[in-house]
Amino acid sequence: MLKETIKNFVSRLFSSPARGPERFSRDKHGIDRRNVSRHAIKVCEVLHQEGYDAYIVGGAVRDLIVGLEPKDFDVATNATPEQIRPLFRRARIIGRRFQLVHVVFGQEIIETSTFRANAAGDEDTDEHGRILRDNLFGTQEEDAARRDFTLNALYYDPIKEEVIDYHGGVQDLKKRVVRMIGDPEKRYREDPVRMLRALRFAAKLNATIDPATLAPITRMAGLIEHVPASRLFDETLKLLTCGHAMDCLRQLQSVGLHKGLLPLMDVIFKEEGGEQFVELALARTDARVRAGKTVSPSFLFAALLWRLVDKRWQAICAGGEHPAQGLLLAADSVVEEQTRKLSIQRRYQADMREIWFMQARFERVNTKAIWRMLEQPRFRAAVDFLQLRAEAREVDSVMAQWWMDLANADDAQRAEMIEAYQASSPSKAATGKRRRSRRRPAGRRAGAAEA
Numbered sequence: 001m002l003k004e005t006i007k008n009f010v011s012r013l014f015s016s017p018a019r020g021p022e023r024f025s026r027d028k029h030g031i032d033r034r035n036v037s038r039h040a041i042k043v044c045e046v047l048h049q050e051g052y053d054a055y056i057v058g059g060a061v062r063d064l065i066v067g068l069e070p071k072d073f074d075v076a077t078n079a080t081p082e083q084i085r086p087l088f089r090r091a092r093i094i095g096r097r098f099q100l101v102h103v104v105f106g107q108e109i110i111e112t113s114t115f116r117a118n119a120a121g122d123e124d125t126d127e128h129g130r131i132l133r134d135n136l137f138g139t140q141e142e143d144a145a146r147r148d149f150t151l152n153a154l155y156y157d158p159i160k161e162e163v164i165d166y167h168g169g170v171q172d173l174k175k176r177v178v179r180m181i182g183d184p185e186k187r188y189r190e191d192p193v194r195m196l197r198a199l200r201f202a203a204k205l206n207a208t209i210d211p212a213t214l215a216p217i218t219r220m221a222g223l224i225e226h227v228p229a230s231r232l233f234d235e236t237l238k239l240l241t242c243g244h245a246m247d248c249l250r251q252l253q254s255v256g257l258h259k260g261l262l263p264l265m266d267v268i269f270k271e272e273g274g275e276q277f278v279e280l281a282l283a284r285t286d287a288r289v290r291a292g293k294t295v296s297p298s299f300l301f302a303a304l305l306w307r308l309v310d311k312r313w314q315a316i317c318a319g320g321e322h323p324a325q326g327l328l329l330a331a332d333s334v335v336e337e338q339t340r341k342l343s344i345q346r347r348y349q350a351d352m353r354e355i356w357f358m359q360a361r362f363e364r365v366n367t368k369a370i371w372r373m374l375e376q377p378r379f380r381a382a383v384d385f386l387q388l389r390a391e392a393r394e395v396d397s398v399m400a401q402w403w404m405d406l407a408n409a410d411d412a413q414r415a416e417m418i419e420a421y422q423a424s425s426p427s428k429a430a431t432g433k434r435r436r437s438r439r440r441p442a443g444r445r446a447g448a449a450e451a
Helices: 002-014 038-049 059-066 081-087 140-146 169-175 184-190 193-204 217-226 229-240 245-255 265-270 274-290 297-318 323-339 346-363 367-374 379-391 397-408 411-424
Strands: 022-024 054-057 074-077 091-094 100-105 108-114 131-133 154-157 162-165
Touching: 038 054, 038 074, 038 081, 038 100, 038 108, 054 059, 059 154, 059 169, 081 091, 081 100, 081 108, 162 169, 184 193, 184 217, 193 217, 193 229, 193 245, 217 245, 229 245, 229 297, 245 265, 245 274, 265 274, 265 297, 274 297, 274 379, 297 323, 297 346, 297 379, 323 346, 346 367, 346 379, 346 397, 367 411, 379 397, 397 411
Parallel strands: 074 108
Antiparallel strands: 022 162, 054 074, 054 154, 091 100, 100 108, 154 162
């Protein structure tokens, strides 16, 4: 603790003084307090009552100023994690690289961090300069200098309804410019994920990236490979679910970052119809994001990789392999190749395979198998995927619509549809004595859409 205090003092003593902050009142920043999480406000109020400073920070402030709805709310304070935790009934300290506190209110978590001090130069880093551990606490001015982009270094005081800006972030937001605080090359080495964040903010805000911020990315793109797989997956998912997924993909390709995340994109886009299929899938994803609906990572990655799976499937079957086994082999090879770069979690891989495997069953199915398919957890997601393939003219749209109607029907309607299907397709029915379609009890409906 003494060592940390000395480091903090030396850091403040020799750091260059930051310019005084600009303060924006409500009529200047335009944030409506009613759009701010009441739980985030509560955290700030409790900390204020205990004599600490506390502000809503980062992306929430950025989004509120430009008129977007924030996904979450973070708080920054001069209280340490050990001082924050006892003030709330449900709070826990997390993190190794940066210690912070999660304050839990039902389904909402308010991430509460302590102001960080300026880098002292002896942080725990890897051989590439990426900071591994840093829990040196400081002042609000130092904390602002430690943040990545000017548009994220904004502090909103919900009590005074005032925005505090140390680095011209409000002005950059008005100009729609993504600008790094400090030397971009050094900041990218500290955390290579900042390169992905720069592209995401530019796409999300319809902004341009400051030339000095953009210039180092192409030559430093390889640093992405040294980021932990779990964090890389999370950041990639944020890119693809920001509401402007195709723009993000094109920007990743333009600077070479996709090679460390989605190395198969170049191959997929060269396939006939490959780029069109991805555009259709991502357009659906964007529409769901903008409508405030959830997006399934399994469905998203299944769509991104489908064209390559489909091509390999056809090639394997042309060699005489059974269609079901051929699809299994094709899926395994594509997933294995992709996960060498971006580690897709196993639970998502399992769901992707289930979505893919059902595609073969939709076209070759008997009435008994239809009931079994309806009970599959990923049935609705697979039907949505079939609809996407129909839109891309891969499969018959009438057949795809029949499955969608079946997914939307209740149990009685499903029984009637399946009986009609059996009557109209005797060659697809089970041989021998005709069996009555079984009615499934209520409650065994397929899951909600996950497209």
